[in-house]
Amino acid sequence: MLNQLAELINSNVAGANATVSMPEEANLDGAIYIDGAKMFDVAKWLRSNKEMPFNVLQVISTVDYLEYIEVCYMFAHFDIENPREFILKVKLTDRVNPNIDSIVSIYAAASFQEREAYDMMGVRFNNHPDHRRILCPDDWEGYPLRKDYVYPKMYNGMEVFPDSKMNFEDREYKARQDLIAKAQKASSVDA
Amino acid sequence: MQSRWDIGRPEKPTINSETEQLKTELLTLNMGPQHPATHGVLRIEIKTDSEIVAHAIPHVGYLHRCMEKHSENLDYRGVIPFVDRLDYLAAMSMEWTYVAAVEKMLGTEVPRRAELLRIMCAELQRIASHLVAFGTYIIDLGPQTVFLYAFDMREKILRMFEEVSGARMLYNYIWIGGVWNDWTDEQLKNVEDFCDQMEVEAKKYYELNSSNKIFINRTANVGIMSTKDCFDFGATGPVLRGSGYAWDLRKVKPYSLYEEFDFDVCVGTGEIGQVGDCYNRYIVRMNEVLESIKIIRQVLKKLEPGPIMAKVPKIIKLPKGEVYMRHECPRGELGVHLVSDGGKTPYRLKIKSPCFTHISMLPRVAPGQMIADFVATVGSTDIVLGEVDR
Amino acid sequence: MSTQTGSVRDYFSALFDGITSTARALYITFKYVWSVKPVSIEYPEVREVLPERARMRLFNDVLNCISCTQCAMACPVDCIYIAFEKLPEGAEIKKTSNGQAIRLKLTQFTIDTALCCYCGLCTTVCPTECLTHSHDYEFSQYTIDTMKYDYLAPDVMAWRDRIVKS
Numbered sequence: 001m002l003n004q005l006a007e008l009i010n011s012n013v014a015g016a017n018a019t020v021s022m023p024e025e026a027n028l029d030g031a032i033y034i035d036g037a038k039m040f041d042v043a044k045w046l047r048s049n050k051e052m053p054f055n056v057l058q059v060i061s062t063v064d065y066l067e068y069i070e071v072c073y074m075f076a077h078f079d080i081e082n083p084r085e086f087i088l089k090v091k092l093t094d095r096v097n098p099n100i101d102s103i104v105s106i107y108a109a110a111s112f113q114e115r116e117a118y119d120m121m122g123v124r125f126n127n128h129p130d131h132r133r134i135l136c137p138d139d140w141e142g143y144p145l146r147k148d149y150v151y152p153k154m155y156n157g158m159e160v161f162p163d164s165k166m167n168f169e170d171r172e173y174k175a176r177q178d179l180i181a182k183a184q185k186a187s188s189v190d191a
Numbered sequence: 192m193q194s195r196w197d198i199g200r201p202e203k204p205t206i207n208s209e210t211e212q213l214k215t216e217l218l219t220l221n222m223g224p225q226h227p228a229t230h231g232v233l234r235i236e237i238k239t240d241s242e243i244v245a246h247a248i249p250h251v252g253y254l255h256r257c258m259e260k261h262s263e264n265l266d267y268r269g270v271i272p273f274v275d276r277l278d279y280l281a282a283m284s285m286e287w288t289y290v291a292a293v294e295k296m297l298g299t300e301v302p303r304r305a306e307l308l309r310i311m312c313a314e315l316q317r318i319a320s321h322l323v324a325f326g327t328y329i330i331d332l333g334p335q336t337v338f339l340y341a342f343d344m345r346e347k348i349l350r351m352f353e354e355v356s357g358a359r360m361l362y363n364y365i366w367i368g369g370v371w372n373d374w375t376d377e378q379l380k381n382v383e384d385f386c387d388q389m390e391v392e393a394k395k396y397y398e399l400n401s402s403n404k405i406f407i408n409r410t411a412n413v414g415i416m417s418t419k420d421c422f423d424f425g426a427t428g429p430v431l432r433g434s435g436y437a438w439d440l441r442k443v444k445p446y447s448l449y450e451e452f453d454f455d456v457c458v459g460t461g462e463i464g465q466v467g468d469c470y471n472r473y474i475v476r477m478n479e480v481l482e483s484i485k486i487i488r489q490v491l492k493k494l495e496p497g498p499i500m501a502k503v504p505k506i507i508k509l510p511k512g513e514v515y516m517r518h519e520c521p522r523g524e525l526g527v528h529l530v531s532d533g534g535k536t537p538y539r540l541k542i543k544s545p546c547f548t549h550i551s552m553l554p555r556v557a558p559g560q561m562i563a564d565f566v567a568t569v570g571s572t573d574i575v576l577g578e579v580d581r
Numbered sequence: 582m583s584t585q586t587g588s589v590r591d592y593f594s595a596l597f598d599g600i601t602s603t604a605r606a607l608y609i610t611f612k613y614v615w616s617v618k619p620v621s622i623e624y625p626e627v628r629e630v631l632p633e634r635a636r637m638r639l640f641n642d643v644l645n646c647i648s649c650t651q652c653a654m655a656c657p658v659d660c661i662y663i664a665f666e667k668l669p670e671g672a673e674i675k676k677t678s679n680g681q682a683i684r685l686k687l688t689q690f691t692i693d694t695a696l697c698c699y700c701g702l703c704t705t706v707c708p709t710e711c712l713t714h715s716h717d718y719e720f721s722q723y724t725i726d727t728m729k730y731d732y733l734a735p736d737v738m739a740w741r742d743r744i745v746k747s
Binding site for chain 1: 259295422424436513526539543581
Binding site for chain 2: 599605606608609610631634635643656700701702714
């Protein structure tokens with residue numbers, strides 16, 4: 001199904017460069033990779049075509065592989081006789097300012113999903129009507145789900161991960177006992 | 192000419208429509224994070240024009256616990272208590288979806304008795320979750336007695352789950368490869384007695400609510416979410432079935448052993464009210480409780496003694512790759528996107544929560560309703576903020 | 582709201598429906614006044630008997646612990662802190678209640694019950710079953726520091742008689 005769909009995308013949307021990536025094991029999911037610049041045209045074709053329509057966008061998930069960020073769109077067709085679903089992926093190599101076209105005008109589900117992708121991974125969606133953070137507070141800095149994310153030390157005057165609550169003494173119990181024993185031995189040797 | 196009734200009354204001001212216009216503004220009302228009817232910490236900013244809602248903007252994120260980032264540091268068995276806490280009212284379904292995703296990647300085959308017990312627990316959990324949905328929906332609209340009737344039946348289910356797994360709400364019962372503990376014959380007899388009691392109670396709920404003229408007036412023709420709207424936003428579960436489309440993952444794409452069971456898909460028919468309104472979503476949930484009882488009875492007949500846990504390695508390492516698993520949970524379809532890089536912990540765990548998509552429908556459905564109708568609409572989508580915010 | 586039609590017949594039929602459906606519902610509610618026995622349990626004079634598998638506060642029987650640290654590794658929230666050292670030369674090797682030899686001396690076993698999520702993963706992996714869930718659920722404190730339980734302290738070890746059966 002994925003190969004047939006990739007051929008249809010390539011023939012109907014110019015420049016999409018759809019390639020299929022199937023893993024060797026049969027129980028894992030394969031996906032179709034396309035070029036990020038053509039996302040809007042591909043989404044429009046997916047919704048409105050007659051051969052293999054997909055009428056629902058389920059979720060937009062972002063994964064941070066260290067050299068690139070992958071945005072995965074899960075499309076599905078809710079039809080009782082003929083259900084199908086597939087994963088469409090876009091690779092974004094620019095980690096500083098990754099951006100892609102928003103598909104809110106085609107699939108309204110994208111409004112909240114794209115906001116979450118922006119909040120968690122920093123992917124910007126061009127022409128999104130309400131582009132702001134959704135789960136983190138509006139003035140939070142940083143994108144939490146990136147692999148190189150560093151927690152801020154303070155947020156609005158509150159300390160993040162205060163030392164008194166991290167249970168350091170309990171974790172370092174053995175090291176502390178060793179230090180005390182060494183100090184006692186040193187003092188008994190002196191005396 | 193002044194009549195005798197107007198003597199002493201001040202002169203009425205006349206408004207010249209060309210020079211002075213009455214300035215009207217929309218009133219911003221905060222259905223704020225602390226509100227008894229939003230079922231959790233949800234803030235909806237409602238801009239109203241007198242009593243009619245003009246815009247409704249939901250703000251979520253008050254219960255965000257970064258579960259997805261935290262799970263990247265835990266091994267696969269340790270994630271199960273965290274997945275429990277997503278939709279805490281339907282914890283068995285959450286655990287089963289995640290464990291099914293891990294088992295698909297591992298390629299383990301779960302023993303038959305464990306699969307049947309999982310189906311029974313999931314259907315019991317569906318009844319418990321719909322009882323909460325129904326009880327809290329009723330108390331949002333005003334009546335307070337029926338809430339406790341629903342919770343009395345739910346206590347029985349929670350007690351059954353406590354006897355088998357040890358906890359009333361966050362079970363950690365469905366494990367990778369099977370289930371944790373086995374059910375004894377006495378506990379299975381309790382399940383059967385519960386099914387008989389629940390069918391009697393369902394008739395009572397029909398008399399108390401479904402045929403009550405006040406309830407019908409409050410919920411019929413209110414908050415209509417058409418099938419086209421549902422497809423636009425990706426709504427699933429009772430919201431999609433209440434709009435007339437019979438999409439149930441257990442029938443369309445059966446997983447586990449659901450093909451062997453005989454049950455119907457409950458759809459909103461528009462007999463009372465209109466297809467897609469709050470009343471039809473409520474009736475879909477009520478009928479699903481009866482269908483779940485049917486499935487549980489069939490499971491009890493099919494159960495045979497056997498192993499409840501497959502052989503799973505002590506340290507679980509999944510092959511490199513990803514999988515997207517969907518299950519039919521009481522509130523919709525839960526999706527788990529699990530990406531692994533061959534290590535002991537998930538590389539990325541993304542949860543597609545049905546309530547997240549249902550909240551995004553509120554700005555489309557709200558304009559034109561009165562505020563009391565809007566409260567009824569929010570209650571009928573049955574949101575649990577633990578799932579929305581993760 | 583449901584559409585209002587203007588006819589007098591609809592008005593009276595809606596009124597009739599409203600009165601009869603409310604009367605049927607009130608009949609069910611009134612039956613509860615006399616015929617159903619109360620389900621409330623008068624806590625704290627009466628306590629509910631918990632099922633055997635109930636997962637409440639943890640208890641570790643340190644005399645049987647072999648310091649394998651499996652529980653600390655299995656815990657998803659890292660609330661168990663263990664430290665141990667080798668036994669001194671020539672010391673006697675005791676045995677646990679199920680026959681395993683204790684080769685290490687346990688010097689710290691602390692559980693931060695404020696972090697514990699009562700999932701039960703630690704009790705399943707304990708090889709000697711010394712770490713179990715008791716049925717205590719009334720242990721709230723005024724400050725969060727007192728929620729750290731040191732299981733080697735003598736007052737905590739004294740709970741052994743109440744909790745451990747065999």
